[in-house]
Amino acid sequence: MALDYQPLNRDGLARQIADSLRTAILTGDLSVDERLPTETDLAARYGVSRPTIREALKRLAAQNLIRSRRGPAGGTFVNRIGLTEARDSLRMMVTLMVGMDAVTLADVAEARDVLERVCARLAATRRGPADLEALRAALAEQRDPALSDEDFCAADVRFHRAVVEATGNAMLGVQMVGVVEALQPVLNMIIHRVRARPRIVAHHAAILAAIEAGDADAAEAAMGALMAYVGERAGEAQMRRRPGREPDR
Structure with missing residues (x-):
């Protein structure tokens, strides 16, 4: 030394x-x-x-x-730090940073939008049978109407994790922890009252179909549409709505 x-x-x-x-x-x-x-x-x-x-x-x-x-x-x-340790550390750090107002949810949402689109494009050209199986399993779980909000959130995270895994890029996998896995549960708890599960499922189905077809442009567009919907619902959830006003789902 x-x-x-x-x-x-x-x-x-x-x-x-x-x-x-x-x-x-x-x-x-x-x-x-x-x-x-x-x-x-x-x-x-x-x-x-x-x-x-x-x-x-x-x-x-x-x-x-x-x-x-x-x-x-x-x-x-x-110590030899593996991907699991790196992800766990980043997940905790980003959650703390948002909780302490070091970064805003808007910052995270913007970063997520950019990275998710990239991941969708790569997944469409690199996915293997195991990746498609993981995506289908997460989507099938989300379609269960008896699923609790907590379990739906967990299946949502698994779907996006499977998209990232399909890229085959370990660094993207670490980065996406900070903008998806660390805050997705928090975001879902914010917007679960104003989102419609069928809309989320439909967006995920479109993403899966594009990835299955190997269509990178369609996969990016489908992911962008989902990010736009989630962003609208997050804004709706944070608005002070008039009594009795129902959000447009």
Whole structure:
């Protein structure tokens, strides 16, 4: 390990040390599965106490960047972050950002519209039998009139996840977590009273038909139509409607 141990500002030492180690991991100075120096060694190199090092390591562990192992061959090691961990982390982060007003639902909706259209186009040209089966299964579930709102929402998320999976692009899969899976349940809870399930199902059916046919233009257009409908319903849900006024579904 070749780290540049720079002098530290005495304020926020644990945060600065965590930032230093995180940078080393991101740049490759600390490799995946590499063992970090002991707490005692790190404390000596940074000129701080062991509790400060322990706090810094806790910060990194909370981000799944390091893991600890007990025993003679134990220690603290750089973690190998898989797609599942990346998605879970992004899902939590985006949900927190929206909850704290760091980004708006309108920002997320716009990003989703762009990315969903791209995914629909790619899915139409790259989908395989398993992808089509997943899309059909999610759509069939949504057609069940006895399905609860919560289960309909879950099936909705599965349908869009299947579209993304059909692209075969792992990075798109990670990105779409932030604009679909993290907020789709929240969005559905906002608009479920003003949306019509048959309309959602019809849009999904059109998307599936285009993907099955391998028609990228039709798939993008069908996805765009769904995004427009969802956007209208979200706006309707947030409007202060007059008593007795029913939305146009």
